[in-house]
Amino acid sequence: MHASEFFQESAIQNPWTEVDKADWNDWKWQLKNRITSLEQLEELLELSPDERAGCHFANKKLALAITPYFFNLINRADPKDPIRQQVIPRIQETQTHEEESIDPVGEEGSSPVEGIVHRYPDRVLFLVTDRCAAYCRYCTRSRLVSNAQAYNFHPKYEAGLEYIRANPQIRDVLLSGGDPLLLSNNKLDSLLSALREIKHVEFIRIGSRIPVFLPQRIDSELCAILKKHGPIWMSIHVNHPNECSAELKQACDHLAFAGVPLGNQSVLLKGINNQAEILKNLIHKLLLMRVRPYYLYQCDLINGSAHLRTDPREGIALIQALRGHTTGYAIPQFVIDAPGGGGKIPINPNYIESINEDAIVMKNYEGKRYSYPLNPQATTDLQLNCDPNTEDSDWIEPILA
Numbered sequence: 028m029h030a031s032e033f034f035q036e037s038a039i040q041n042p043w044t045e046v047d048k049a050d051w052n053d054w055k056w057q058l059k060n061r062i063t064s065l066e067q068l069e070e071l072l073e074l075s076p077d078e079r080a081g082c083h084f085a086n087k088k089l090a091l092a093i094t095p096y097f098f099n100l101i102n103r104a105d106p107k108d109p110i111r112q113q114v115i116p117r118i119q120e121t122q123t124h125e126e127e128s129i130d131p132v133g134e135e136g137s138s139p140v141e142g143i144v145h146r147y148p149d150r151v152l153f154l155v156t157d158r159c160a161a162y163c164r165y166c167t168r169s170r171l172v173s174n175a176q177a178y179n180f181h182p183k184y185e186a187g188l189e190y191i192r193a194n195p196q197i198r199d200v201l202l203s204g205g206d207p208l209l210l211s212n213n214k215l216d217s218l219l220s221a222l223r224e225i226k227h228v229e230f231i232r233i234g235s236r237i238p239v240f241l242p243q244r245i246d247s248e249l250c251a252i253l254k255k256h257g258p259i260w261m262s263i264h265v266n267h268p269n270e271c272s273a274e275l276k277q278a279c280d281h282l283a284f285a286g287v288p289l290g291n292q293s294v295l296l297k298g299i300n301n302q303a304e305i306l307k308n309l310i311h312k313l314l315l316m317r318v319r320p321y322y323l324y325q326c327d328l329i330n331g332s333a334h335l336r337t338d339p340r341e342g343i344a345l346i347q348a349l350r351g352h353t354t355g356y357a358i359p360q361f362v363i364d365a366p367g368g369g370g371k372i373p374i375n376p377n378y379i380e381s382i383n384e385d386a387i388v389m390k391n392y393e394g395k396r397y398s399y400p401l402n403p404q405a406t407t408d409l410q411l412n413c414d415p416n417t418e419d420s421d422w423i424e425p426i427l428a
């Protein structure tokens with residue numbers, strides 16, 4: 028079976044059945060015809076009281092916007108549809124819990140210039156826009172994305188570029204926002220040119236959900252720009268197999284053929300993708316689209332996200348249910364972006380039972396025990412940082428002395 032046979036072109040639902048195919052496939056038409064109001068939603072769906080109330084408040088927190096293409100993927104008969112829950116506001120978003128905050132991963136504290144987050148020495152996050160094609164109701168950056176909260180984020184490219192030029196230790200730049208692929212071709216081209224002119228910038232990445240929300244945007248002009256400045260790596264953001272349409276597959280094909288290596292970052296979301304079978308289906312589809320599952324994020328502690336967050340132990344159990352049970356390439360790294368600004372911390376199931384003087388004792392994916400001998404010579408050069416009193420220590424890290 029050819030890979031493309033696993034992907035269905037979405038059947039266009041009302042009110043778009045009469046739309047000219049050329050318009051439907053035009054990304055500018057898609058943007059112009061986004062669903063942005065409660066009134067529009069009411070015409071398309073029977074909203075629950077929670078959703079209706081959520082829509083009343085949405086534009087004070089994070090704008091409501093959904094492209095017709097992405098909305099069309101919703102099964103309207105299912106109130107718990109996984110796409111619906113990602114983009115239609117609910118009243119729970121307005122309920123803030125003690126552990127939550129407006130800047131849950133502490134980006135503001137690492138921002139030397141507006142739009143630059145410099146947390147790790149050799150790399151920066153460069154926020155180049157506050158706009159997205161559609162808005163995810165759990166967005167970590169909802170303080171600034173869509174400018175609904177009067178944060179007044181106005182990216183200043185020259186100030187960001189100047190900061191990168193002045194800091195020669197920066198070898199890696201991640202363009203994000205908002206969604207960098209919403210910049211015009213001219214703007215994106217000149218931004219990438221300016222970055223490529225900085226000798227110490229080796230590695231350029233783009234974080235984008237455009238292939239998912241607006242795959243029509245991935246056209247030959249855009250791909251030519253990405254190819255010209257390549258290698259440009261890209262992290263896309265797919266959470267559920269229902270997002271893996273023929274249109275997304277085609278967008279990923281275009282990007283891959285333009286030499287863009289693709290990874291995926293999913294967020295673990297309650298009632299949306301927190302089941303092993305759903306995740307397995309998703310990661311298999313990603314591989315067929317040439318996308319390497321990269322991170323599975325524990326949902327950040329953003330204000331009003333409790334209804335979508337899972338317990339972190341669920342993420343560990345899900346990885347355990349996948350590792351060894353499918354292709355290793357397909358397994359994403361489960362991470363928690365540490366609250367307050369500690370960066371991404373990998374969270375793994377514990378496969379190490381113990382490390383004694385002679386051997387490392389491990390469990391495999393079936394729970395069977397194996398041991399592997401240590402190299403007696405190496406023990407003089409390595410200091411093992413582990414707690415010998417904890418048989419099940421999951422914090423075992425060899426450190427070069």
Ligand code: SF4
Nearest residue numbers: 159162163166205236
């Ligand atoms: S696409 Fe990314 S930046 Fe935009 S709303 Fe979704 S999570 Fe936030």
